[in-house]
């Protein structure tokens with residue numbers, strides 16, 4: 001086989017493996033919206049108060065100006081430096097303007113409107129993203145029928161039969177759907193690859 005054909009074959013097999021492996025995915029980052037209005041963040045109950053919004057690390061906060069001229073300006077924890085060095089500042093927001101900020105680091109970030117610093121304050125609480133634990137392939141517990149021993153009334157613990165102990169002779173065992181599907185997909189991939197090889201070889205001979 002020539003190199004391009006081998007690469008094509010490898011690519012097809014990789015595609016098959018990728019298709020099989022896409023079943024698990026990490027939880028996606030979200031957009032969290034916060035209203036900015038006269039004269040509050042979040043909702044009117046936070047007038048002269050601090051609206052706290054909890055998000056997950058990696059989420060993006062979208063402040064939507066739904067009325068009035070405001071800013072979204074980061075502050076230090078005590079609202080004494082706004083913005084602190086390197087902090088964000090939206091500048092003036094008019095109605096229908098939005099300001100977005102993505103928070104990747106767990107912690108608490110305070111902000112206010114620099115035009116209405118007493119009425120309008122908020123905090124973003126960034127919680128650590130849970131690391132998605134990969135779900136191991138579920139091994140179906142072996143179903144062991146309780147063996148009734150005639151005459152012997154003593155109940156004994158059912159023997160634990162691990163899949164390795166099951167003899168490979170006889171009919172197809174149940175619960176093998178995943179590996180059968182995988183085998184089918186791989187076989188399909190190889191078939192497609194062979195077909196491509198034959199087509200390519202045929203094209204070259206012409």
Ligand SMILES: [Cu+2]
Nearest residue numbers: 070113115116
């Ligand atoms: Cu304001």
